[in-house]
Amino acid sequence: MKFLPLLPLLEKYPFLKPARHIAGEAYHKEALKEAEKFLRFVFLNEKYEKSFEGYSLLCEACEDKSCAKFCKSGAIKNERIWQKCSLCGTCFEKCNYLTRVEDYSRLLARAKISIMSYVYCRAVVSKSEVALRKFAVRAAEYYKSLMEKDSYDKLPEILAANFSIKYKSGFVHVKDYLKAAVRLKAPEWKLYSRSLNGGFVRVSRNEFFRIVEEYLREKLSEKVSYEFEGMEKLLKIVFEFESKRKEMDVEGVKNAECYPPCFKKIISDLKAGVNVPHSARFALASFLLRIGHSVDEVLQIFSYAPDFDEEKARYQVEHIAGMRGSGKEYEVPSCETMKTYHNCFSDCKTKHPMEYYRRCIRESFGRGKKRKATGVKARSGKR
Amino acid sequence: MDTLTKEYLKAKFLEYYSKNDVEEPRLLWEREWAFVEVESLPDFIMRRHIAFDSYIELKGFILKNVPLHIYYSSAYYEKPDAENMEAKGWKKADLIFDIDADHLPNGSLKEAKRQIKMLYDVLEEDFGCKDMEIVFSGSRGYHLHVHDEDFLELSSAERREIVDYLSLTDFKFSRKLPESRQSYRIAEIMANEIDKALKEGKIRELFPNISERREKMLLAAAEEVVESVKSLNFDYFPKTLEKGLTRLFNKAAESVRIHVDPPVTADVKRLIRLPGSLHGKTGLKVCKVSRDEIDEFKPTRDAVVFEDDFVKIRVKSNVKLRLKEEEFRLKKGKAKVPEFVAIYLICRGVAIYGW
Ligand code: SF4
Ligand code: SF4
Ligand code: SF4
Numbered sequence: 122m123k124f125l126p127l128l129p130l131l132e133k134y135p136f137l138k139p140a141r142h143i144a145g146e147a148y149h150k151e152a153l154k155e156a157e158k159f160l161r162f163v164f165l166n167e168k169y170e171k172s173f174e175g176y177s178l179l180c181e182a183c184e185d186k187s188c189a190k191f192c193k194s195g196a197i198k199n200e201r202i203w204q205k206c207s208l209c210g211t212c213f214e215k216c217n218y219l220t221r222v223e224d225y226s227r228l229l230a231r232a233k234i235s236i237m238s239y240v241y242c243r244a245v246v247s248k249s250e251v252a253l254r255k256f257a258v259r260a261a262e263y264y265k266s267l268m269e270k271d272s273y274d275k276l277p278e279i280l281a282a283n284f285s286i287k288y289k290s291g292f293v294h295v296k297d298y299l300k301a302a303v304r305l306k307a308p309e310w311k312l313y314s315r316s317l318n319g320g321f322v323r324v325s326r327n328e329f330f331r332i333v334e335e336y337l338r339e340k341l342s343e344k345v346s347y348e349f350e351g352m353e354k355l356l357k358i359v360f361e362f363e364s365k366r367k368e369m370d371v372e373g374v375k376n377a378e379c380y381p382p383c384f385k386k387i388i389s390d391l392k393a394g395v396n397v398p399h400s401a402r403f404a405l406a407s408f409l410l411r412i413g414h415s416v417d418e419v420l421q422i423f424s425y426a427p428d429f430d431e432e433k434a435r436y437q438v439e440h441i442a443g444m445r446g447s448g449k450e451y452e453v454p455s456c457e458t459m460k461t462y463h464n465c466f467s468d469c470k471t472k473h474p475m476e477y478y479r480r481c482i483r484e485s486f487g488r489g490k491k492r493k494a495t496g497v498k499a500r501s502g503k504r
Numbered sequence: 505m506d507t508l509t510k511e512y513l514k515a516k517f518l519e520y521y522s523k524n525d526v527e528e529p530r531l532l533w534e535r536e537w538a539f540v541e542v543e544s545l546p547d548f549i550m551r552r553h554i555a556f557d558s559y560i561e562l563k564g565f566i567l568k569n570v571p572l573h574i575y576y577s578s579a580y581y582e583k584p585d586a587e588n589m590e591a592k593g594w595k596k597a598d599l600i601f602d603i604d605a606d607h608l609p610n611g612s613l614k615e616a617k618r619q620i621k622m623l624y625d626v627l628e629e630d631f632g633c634k635d636m637e638i639v640f641s642g643s644r645g646y647h648l649h650v651h652d653e654d655f656l657e658l659s660s661a662e663r664r665e666i667v668d669y670l671s672l673t674d675f676k677f678s679r680k681l682p683e684s685r686q687s688y689r690i691a692e693i694m695a696n697e698i699d700k701a702l703k704e705g706k707i708r709e710l711f712p713n714i715s716e717r718r719e720k721m722l723l724a725a726a727e728e729v730v731e732s733v734k735s736l737n738f739d740y741f742p743k744t745l746e747k748g749l750t751r752l753f754n755k756a757a758e759s760v761r762i763h764v765d766p767p768v769t770a771d772v773k774r775l776i777r778l779p780g781s782l783h784g785k786t787g788l789k790v791c792k793v794s795r796d797e798i799d800e801f802k803p804t805r806d807a808v809v810f811e812d813d814f815v816k817i818r819v820k821s822n823v824k825l826r827l828k829e830e831e832f833r834l835k836k837g838k839a840k841v842p843e844f845v846a847i848y849l850i851c852r853g854v855a856i857y858g859w
Binding site for chain 2: 287294295296299300302303309311312313314315316317318319320321427430431432433435
């Protein structure tokens with residue numbers, strides 16, 4: 122029966138590659154409801170609990186294995202050789218294993234609902250950058266928590282096959298390890314804290330799931346475009362989250378409208394491919410970091426520069442952020458300093474770009490205006 | 505540099521390239537090429553964004569232009585001759601390490617050799633690299649190129665993590681060292697030091713503030729002490745001896761540490777010298793050296809390619825050098841020296857051609 126062995130897995134982990142073969146609108150209403158619950162969990166911190174039946178891959182008990190001839194990678198012998206499997210799904214599609222029809226339909230329905238609700242969620246969050254990022258983080262975390270509670274012994278192998286991670290019983294290839302580890306800042310993820318032998322890093326089961334979480338987060342950060350009936354209702358949850366977020370962070374808010382003219386000009390120069398002097402880049406980086414941008418976001422802006430060298434730029438920005446060297450965060454230069462280096466393009470009647478920015482933010486909120494900064498008048502400089 | 509000297513240098517480089525093949529990097533047509541020409545001296549002007557379809561084309565270019573320096577990209581591109589990085593279409597890049605004698609604490613080529621061997625072995629044992637090449641840079645160091653497919657798609661940050669592993673960045677002593685090969689390497693050296701000190705009755709040199717009681721106890725249990733340190737257990741050494749342990753650890757770590765140049769490895773579109781070409785600042789050959797031969801390899805002997813015929817040069821200042829197992833001391837002014845010395849000095853910029 123088509124996909125029978127995989128159905129319980131796909132219900133629990135709808136991001137697995139073969140899910141696309143059984144996606145479909147058949148249980149639209151149920152899937153919609155499920156998606157709503159999940160989005161409320163992600164964005165509004167509501168509770169989300171789902172119970173799953175225990176499972177193990179039927180293939181282990183299957184004597185038939187007639188599906189083996191369809192596998193192009195030769196991954197099915199007496200057992201499945203997970204290191205060769207890419208979880209393409211072909212063998213499962215040709216599955217000959219039989220079970221009672223009622224059971225099959227029930228498993229199929231549950232899997233379909235879960236997969237579609239997953240698709241709906243991804244389509245909805247793809248409409249907003251902020252929501253997408255938040256979703257990717259939270260959902261990846263959620264699936265990892267499911268993995269941690271999952272006692273099926275072949276689960277790591279299945280996930281490794283799905284994400285093309287080289288993995289063999291407790292050892293992951295260093296190249297795949299690094300991909301996740303460089304994002305995990307904790308010292309225990311430093312490569313030199315690990316037993317590394319012949320290209321393989323020893324990891325515990327839960328550590329492996331932590332690695333998978335990073336792969337998953339990356340996958341979930343990709344946009345999905347898909348329109349469906351009832352989308353608006355789900356979008357409302359995302360909007361609710363966005364507006365709450367805006368209210369919440371008056372201080373940490375990042376409002377590009379309120380950047381002082383000097384930094385607006387430097388950014389637009391960068392975007393236009395103009396070669397911006399070092400002092401201006403330094404000032405801009407310190408400013409962006411100060412108002413709460415991450416190093417990656419700052420690099421994003423610098424990447425427009427014609428001579429952008431990620432390695433060098435990252436080093437410098439991290440230095441400015443205080444992550445390197447002296448460990449002290451650099452101050453945003455004052456207007457006076459900005460003028461000395463010819464990086465000032467206006468006369469803002471202020472002493473410090475930060476002052477300009479804070480005032481603008483305060484006033485734009487004070488007047489209940491969402492976007493437009495009206496509080497501070499600036500004669501904008503010549504371009 | 506005057507015209508005559510340039511002409512001479514060019515003629516000699518041409519002679520070399522007519523008689524010798526240069527190395528053909530894998531997928532040569534996916535690489536960006538860059539050259540510095542003799543004419544540009546004394547400036548160092550690089551012509552970049554050049555691509556070749558075949559070795560013959562590359563060789564033709566070299567013979568026609570006779571460059572002073574030849575580089576190719578560690579990266580493989582869709583369009584290697586495109587002018588900007590985005591249009592080039594980065595596919596992957598060899599993993600490159602650079603050990604430069606001038607960046608080493610004791611600054612010698614001998615130490616650079618010890619480090620490159622250590623690097624090769626760690627990459628092989630720990631990282632499972634199999635397809636590696638060691639290259640003498642033609643000047644003050646060695647490069648190591650890793651070609652194993654598994655490592656070619658690593659990002660810059662991932663490569664930098666490998667650098668941290670090798671150079672033990674921020675790896676500090678603690679009583680709970682991680683159970684990693686790097687820890688065991690360091691602990692092994694610490695254990696040997698302690699072993700030696702115990703045998704020679706010099707444990708007080710390592711731990712000046714050790715109590716007599718503790719000293720006796722360590723001596724009595726010497727073997728277990730050494731073994732436990734090897735297995736990362738420092739329980740025989742109480743808190744009061746922490747300073748001594750840390751000192752010992754730092755010293756041991758220093759000899760395990762491999763000083764690879766971080767930006768070279770982290771750069772996924774580095775230009776590197778072509779093996780088989782000449783280094784324009786020494787006239788020495790950039791040459792591949794296998795792991796088995798490196799002990800025997802002597803750059804000042806084995807990377808010299810020019811002849812012994814005498815050549816007249818003018819030396820700009822007193823120099824002393826050793827090439828082809830011979831020592832040369834030259835005073836400022838006219839000199840008659842073997843060709844390989846003349847070219848070395850001209851490339852270094854301390855001599856000009858002719859009287
Ligand atoms: S036929 Fe193939 S897919 Fe189906 S249970 Fe057997 S081994 Fe698994
Ligand atoms: S899922 Fe794995 S075993 Fe099945 S056909 Fe695809 S590669 Fe082969
Ligand atoms: S006055 Fe200050 S804030 Fe305004 S543009 Fe000049 S430097 Fe920037």
